Amino acid sequence: MTADIAMSSFQKKESTPFSPDELPMLAGRPVPLKHLSAGEELFAPGARTDDIYGIVSGWAYSYRLFEDGRRQINAIELPGSLIGVASSGRDGAAVGCATLTPVVYCVYPRAVLFGRVMSEPALGLRIVSEVVRQEVLIRERLSDVARRPARERIANFLHELYCRRRISGPLDRPFSIPLTQSHIADALGLTPIHVSRTLREFKRDRIATYVGHDLQIIDPGKLARISTLDLGYTRWLAGSGQVTPVEPAAPPPHGASMRPVLEARPG
Template sequence: MDQGAAVSLQPKWRTPCQLCPLRALPAFRDFSPKELEFVAQFKSGELTVERGATILVEGMHSAHLFTVLSGWTFRYKLLTDGRRQIMNYGLPGDLIGLQGSLMGEMDHSVEALTPVTLCVFERAKLDRLFERHASLAYDLTWIAAHEERILDEHLLSLGRRTALERTAYLVSFLHQRAHASGLNGGRRTIPITQQHVADTLGLSLVHTNKTLRKLADRKLLRWQERGCEILDADALQALAGWEGLQRGPRPFI
């Protein structure tokens, strides 16, 4: 699959909603029987995406929206000269493509950071969710508001934290997200490169490398070929001056 091209949509069924592995995680609220029945009808299949493939492209109109079932994604915008700004990361339970469903077209792109499995939903059926299930409609509103809250914290980090603090925040944020989403399986490795860190924090690659070395010298993390191993999660969060993720079960579709 060409890394620069959007994935071709050929969804297949693999995981019935009743057996969804995310339902067993304490980070997510469970569905009522009626909600579960509706979501199972709403879902049209699953899509497996290779690492590096573009899932959604800025400016495109998509007939589908997706929930990440497994793996990591990230969403980004490009300047005309090719410079990239990573806006946020998508992990299991996260909804992607909602903006394109409601606003007509995407104003950002989404790429697979690792091999990814996506639950596929048809945009045409979204009206039924709002008409028939107020609780699920509220969940969509909660998801959108939660994303805004995360972006507020990211903006604060970019605007006011030092390079060392914002790097500690990003690594701590991704580590906690991975743990809540059941991705790390006891491991403490985040599958990002230094280029991803630089493109998220608005730093040069050289500045990013120096900053990561400082964190490594403090024995807070260890950089590996394709990822970052967390050595002291509590110290990273304290250095960032961040309160951590909101606790309690969150909704997903």
């Protein structure tokens, strides 16, 4: 793909999320793909880096470590994610980023990418939209942590991941999430006991269950119905025109709301 073709793609898609295929050309010329195994770090908390990272394939998470060793997971990074856009990197990153699965990624020098933005406003719009999308995710997570019980927090978290991952490419069926109970607890401010109890309920209700080390979503429709995520919010995260709501196949229990599941629109 040439730079001109790549930029034409950026202009047509306006504020939609980046696809993994776009990332290697983001700086205007192909950048080499790098590889990490599961459990490795793209960068550690406090590392001085002036680079921006793009996830081409695999799962990672951004996190912060506190003085007493506790971990707070700030974001789950999926294919298409840009990491480090909002950080200057000069005084050391406040967060680190580690892989959950084998990951393929790109690295862009900040000056090179931002120099491209100065000459290509359409790319700048896409990057700003991505930063805003990340901020909205954080605000929604804070609302969950502050006001919602464990069942709603976990349902919203899993539903959000399902919707986001659906956008970046076809999903395996059943859909598997490579997160341990500790990861979920650290992302949602819950104790492992609360997470374990809730996931036992999800297994009983045939919503989700662990198969090996991955959490498998058995019934996305049931998950959507118990989630309290707003449809407008999930559609906005996806970008206009990229997804269409589909009603869950099974009818909801008496008194429950119908919450559509996001499915990819055929291209």
